[in-house]
Amino acid sequence: MSDGIWIIVIGALVAGSCALVGCFLVLRRQALMGDAISHAVLPGIVIAFLITHSRNTLPMMMGAGALGLFTAFLTSALERHGRLQADASLGVTFTWLFALGVILVSAFTGHVDLDAECVLYGEIEYAPLYRAFWGEFDLGPRAFWILLAVAVANTLFVTLGYKQLKLCAFDPGLAAAVGINAALWHYLLMAFVSITTVGAFESVGAILVVALLIVPPNTAYLLTDRLWAMLALSAVLGALSSVGGYLLASALDSSTSAAIAVVSGLFFILAALFSPTHGAVPRYVRRRRLIARTQAFAE
Amino acid sequence: MTLTSNAPAAPIEVHDLTVAYHHRPVLWDVDAAFPESQLIAVVGPNGAGKSTLIKAIMGLVPLASGEVRVFGKPVNETRRLVAYVPQRESVDWDFPTTALDVVLMGRYGHLSLFGRPRKRDREIARQSLEKVGMQDFAHRQISQLSGGQQQRVFLARALAQQTKVYLMDEPFAGVDAATEKAIVVLLQELRAEGSTVVVVHHDLQSVPEYFDSVMLLNLRLVAFGDVASTFTPENLHKTYGGRLNLLTEVGEKLRRQEWNARQ
Numbered sequence: 267m268s269d270g271i272w273i274i275v276i277g278a279l280v281a282g283s284c285a286l287v288g289c290f291l292v293l294r295r296q297a298l299m300g301d302a303i304s305h306a307v308l309p310g311i312v313i314a315f316l317i318t319h320s321r322n323t324l325p326m327m328m329g330a331g332a333l334g335l336f337t338a339f340l341t342s343a344l345e346r347h348g349r350l351q352a353d354a355s356l357g358v359t360f361t362w363l364f365a366l367g368v369i370l371v372s373a374f375t376g377h378v379d380l381d382a383e384c385v386l387y388g389e390i391e392y393a394p395l396y397r398a399f400w401g402e403f404d405l406g407p408r409a410f411w412i413l414l415a416v417a418v419a420n421t422l423f424v425t426l427g428y429k430q431l432k433l434c435a436f437d438p439g440l441a442a443a444v445g446i447n448a449a450l451w452h453y454l455l456m457a458f459v460s461i462t463t464v465g466a467f468e469s470v471g472a473i474l475v476v477a478l479l480i481v482p483p484n485t486a487y488l489l490t491d492r493l494w495a496m497l498a499l500s501a502v503l504g505a506l507s508s509v510g511g512y513l514l515a516s517a518l519d520s521s522t523s524a525a526i527a528v529v530s531g532l533f534f535i536l537a538a539l540f541s542p543t544h545g546a547v548p549r550y551v552r553r554r555r556l557i558a559r560t561q562a563f564a565e
Numbered sequence: 566m567t568l569t570s571n572a573p574a575a576p577i578e579v580h581d582l583t584v585a586y587h588h589r590p591v592l593w594d595v596d597a598a599f600p601e602s603q604l605i606a607v608v609g610p611n612g613a614g615k616s617t618l619i620k621a622i623m624g625l626v627p628l629a630s631g632e633v634r635v636f637g638k639p640v641n642e643t644r645r646l647v648a649y650v651p652q653r654e655s656v657d658w659d660f661p662t663t664a665l666d667v668v669l670m671g672r673y674g675h676l677s678l679f680g681r682p683r684k685r686d687r688e689i690a691r692q693s694l695e696k697v698g699m700q701d702f703a704h705r706q707i708s709q710l711s712g713g714q715q716q717r718v719f720l721a722r723a724l725a726q727q728t729k730v731y732l733m734d735e736p737f738a739g740v741d742a743a744t745e746k747a748i749v750v751l752l753q754e755l756r757a758e759g760s761t762v763v764v765v766h767h768d769l770q771s772v773p774e775y776f777d778s779v780m781l782l783n784l785r786l787v788a789f790g791d792v793a794s795t796f797t798p799e800n801l802h803k804t805y806g807g808r809l810n811l812l813t814e815v816g817e818k819l820r821r822q823e824w825n826a827r828q
């Protein structure tokens with residue numbers, strides 16, 4: 267397969283994985299939790315790297331998962347005991363952890379291949395260069411297999427935990443009342459967001475992963491009134507953003523990850539304008555028609 | 566203290582219940598047994614701890630001290646026996662889901678960890694929607710429903726839990742007169758089936774008309790008993806303090822009722 271196809275497939279897996287967990291962040295009004303976690307996992311990744319001296323994905327994911335959970339925990343602890351607002355406690359937590367990560371990167375890993383540029387913007391263009399091997403046999407890009415695993419894990423998580431995730435997002439009170447452990451599912455979701463973030467890290471970086479967590483789910487939210495449809499649609503929109511983003515980046519010879527985020531933003535604008543139910547234009551047309559009809563009736 | 570009487574346990578008992586937020590008590594040493602097959606109003610001024618009492622009984626807030634028993638057992642063992650109708654504002658009505666789907670959530674407590682609602686659960690959900698007259702709105706997205714319709718969906722969800730004890734946090738808030746009547750009829754049906762319904766209620770005027778018992782609450786338990794003997798101007802004064810306008814009105818109404826009864 268050509269590198270272009272691999273880039274598109276990898277981008278689609280990143281975007282799809284992000285969209286599935288992103289839907290629940292958006293519905294729980296915790297969209298910026300994705301932002302926070304994607305930054306706060308940095309020290310976890312660096313510590314894992316310092317311990318193992320390799321860019322092996324599994325330890326990095328474990329490090330990131332631990333920091334992601336720590337972020338979620340610290341945020342709610344500050345909110346509860348530090349008398350801070352939710353957004354303030356989030357802001358304090360993740361900027362501090364990210365800054366800690368930046369110091370760790372610059373102080374201890376300056377001489378190796380873990381540079382700040384890659385961490386921030388990702389290098390999806392180079393993803394096809396790092397191959398996975400089965401003995402002598404070339405299995406394709408390493409990133410593909412990592413992100414396929416993340417995508418499968420996220421799909422299993424939202425399918426098997428569908429009713430718990432749904433109820434905890436819609437009515438945590440009833441969830442607790444019928445014996446669903448809302449805190450457990452909150453931290454499970456945060457763990458999956460962290461793992462997804464690390465999986466996406468090398469490809470799209472810490473900043474653009476936020477776009478993929480938040481934008482496709484919000485676009486889908488404008489297009490449907492059913493949760494399962496929102497999940498499916500956001501994953502598809504994410505994948506389409508990857509295709510569109512690759513084509514845009516090739517045409518302009520620009521950063522692919524940024525182009526993917528830009529295309530997903532364009533989808534959002536289209537949905538905000540033209541969604542049959544929530545779009546601004548159809549709403550305007552309906553209102554005009556209603557006014558015209560009432561006037562005709564009055565005459 | 567242990568309960569060793571042979572009498573059947575009350576649907577809900579609370580003993581020495583104290584709840585505090587940020588070290589400030591919002592419920593202080595409440596002791597009460599809720600009688601079976603009755604409609605019970607919980608009234609008191611804002612901040613009296615009415616919602617907190619409901620949440621404490623559901624196990625949704627940590628108790629500073631005391632205990633809650635449902636049919637004599639700790640609430641963790643009996644969650645499925647208590648249906649809960651939270652305040653309507655407590656959820657996001659723009660959530661992408663339908664009325665039927667919300668009612669179906671009432672069945673989640675009966676499902677296994679990864680279990681999906683079955684045909685029987687859907688059937689129960691549909692019947693519950695019918696009982697509140699909302700069957701025609703089953704597939705509406707919930708933000709397209711009026712406030713009263715949303716409240717009825719919440720009631721249907723509680724009905725779908727198929728229990729004997731119902732805790733409702735202001736089910737009459739923001740509903741029109743017709744919906745209020747429909748809800749009252751529904752509550753009376755539940756009572757006729759032997760259910761116990763505890764309702765946080767704001768409209769003092771309608772307490773004698775709708776309820777069998779009344780709990781007057783203001784941080785502490787002021788009085789609890791059948792409406793005729795408990796819902797008196799003296800007790801209301803103790804509960805609400807000096808807000809006389811409202812109280813004189815209610816007291817006036819009560820006196821008139823007594824007067825009419827004597828005639």
